[in-house]
Amino acid sequence: MTAIPDKSLDEGGLDKGPAEGLDKNPVLLVVYDAGSLAPTRLAEAARQAGCDLVFVTADTDHAQEMIPTLEMVGTVVNTAGRTEAQTQEALRALAPAGVITFSEFQIAPTVRLAEALGLRYHRPADVDAITHKDLQRLRFAEAGVDSVRFRTLTDPAQADEAIAHVGLPAIIKPVKGASSRNTQAVATPEECRAALAEVFAGAEGGPAETAVMLEELLVGRPTPAPWATTSRWTASPTATTSGRCS
Secondary structure, X not given: OOOOOOOOOOOOOOOOOOOOOOOOXXXXXXXXXXXXXXXXXXXXXXXXXXXXXXXXXXXXXXXXHOHHHHOOOOEEEEOOOOOHHHHHHHHHOXXXXXXXXXXXXXXXXXXXXXXXXXXXXXXXXXXXXXXXXXXXXXXXXXOOOOOOOEEEEOXXXXXXXXHHHHOOOEEEEEOOOOOOOOOXXXXXXXXXXXXXXXXXXXXXXXXXXXXXXXXXXXXXXXXXOOHHHOOOOOOOOOOXXXXXXX
């Protein structure tokens, strides 16, 4: 990865970006990495909410490449070349009002950052259940929310036992992952065994998994035309605060 020089260690922690108004509006920290919303959408939402954005960029190729774009709509504090303690110190000086991430890859670092700065976010005790799908399913089942059958596998040799418990058709997915990596539906025992062998081996240049789930495939209701014959769809972000969804 090409390192982007740190422009801030000798200037109180701030990198480039429109930081002049940070003392006027509440500051929202956005831990930025792959999977985040587009910067322009984040900027528009911040404008409507009356807050200033400070992007905390991860030390990854994607986040580093996006810094020039992020600087156009907010202030950037780059984590590259910094320890977590140094990043926290730089951000504490901004007296942030909140913190959020839209990247599944940055949930755990955001939890640690929120705890260090005394900001509301997920509890550290909940991180594993948020980022590990099998623990999440157990939490749902314990709360009576979900009862989808699944089995965690750490070796393709466990395929037959998992099939016997879950049944087919089923879906294979990593215990910990994002962006539908190594996720596929299987309909027969042979197809399931072959797919598991591939995901554990990292076939076709993809990452090799160390733990996956075989989960009951939930088949949806038939969808009438025109929706069943088009790939067009829309997504609408929502936020839940004090029991209200907006």
